[in-house]
Amino acid sequence: MNNKENFIKKLRSSGLRPTKQRIEICKALYERKKTFHFTIDDLNKILRKKSKEKISLATIYNTVYAFKNKNYLKEISLNTNKTYFDTNVSNHHHFLDENSNRLIDLKNSDVGKVKIKRKIPGKKIKSIEILVRISD
């Protein structure tokens, strides 16, 4: 499905040079079956395990934010000390399991239509994000 060539093409087409660090990070993020929710620290650990050559933490930060700007990653609104990212950039919502502190995707179709009845003059709605906290 996704392979090195595709990553290279995608990076180049969005004006990001396909460096070996970026390709490694693409592999870690996108060669997965399921959506991936992660912090920079999670990603750093995964990369260290995967490959012998260390990618600097600064590069991981740079790359993740570059990918976010290109809309290859989404930042998730949570109030935790670490920032969470999501490889699922489609319009969707989340369960947050308060026991395990884990996020679970909620497809848009899993949520009934949300109607916002109030308008703020001169402002447009950019997105609607729902966080459903669950626990045992």
Added chain:
Amino acid sequence: MNNKENFIKKLRSSGLRPTKQRIEICKALYERKKTFHFTIDDLNKILRKKSKEKISLATIYNTVYAFKNKNYLKEISLNTNKTYFDTNVSNHHHFLDENSNRLIDLKNSDVGKVKIKRKIPGKKIKSIEILVRISD
């Protein structure tokens, strides 16, 4: 409406000793007509202006988290570097104005009923929080 005596009663009734710092903080937070959204830094600045006697930053942190535990304040889920609190502890949602980075309360009745169609076995829904991002 709210006055010092009420604050003292409320504090005492929830097992918090009514110290002058806590009462000052109550005044800053609750002697307002409208809901107040703030960060620790906001509150610190307000307190410095209001009263001559300085309240230590550590005390502000301690008090805000104590109030949060007593359900006198709510923490808001946003991914900003600072933590936001809300004096409106009722069940409600928010607009986030991306231009000014300001929060606006959305009453529960301003939002149509939200139906979560998916269930996670063994888990109960604790809360549903909606963040509506708006901009010019």
Added chain:
DNA sequence: TAAGTACTTTATAATGATTCTAAAGTACTG
């Protein structure tokens, strides 16, 4: 009311995520 105790406040240090810096390395262009 005084003494004891548990709770509070405080300044300051420690922590930890993130951002900055500036030098060395690399991809791409001509």
Added chain:
DNA sequence: CAGTACTTTAGAATCATTATAAAGTACTTA
């Protein structure tokens, strides 16, 4: 191949938050 602009990197800097531990204060009970 040389030049330039983009990248990576280690390490330092920043900044919100949390921890520490000593001094202060509220409250209890005699």
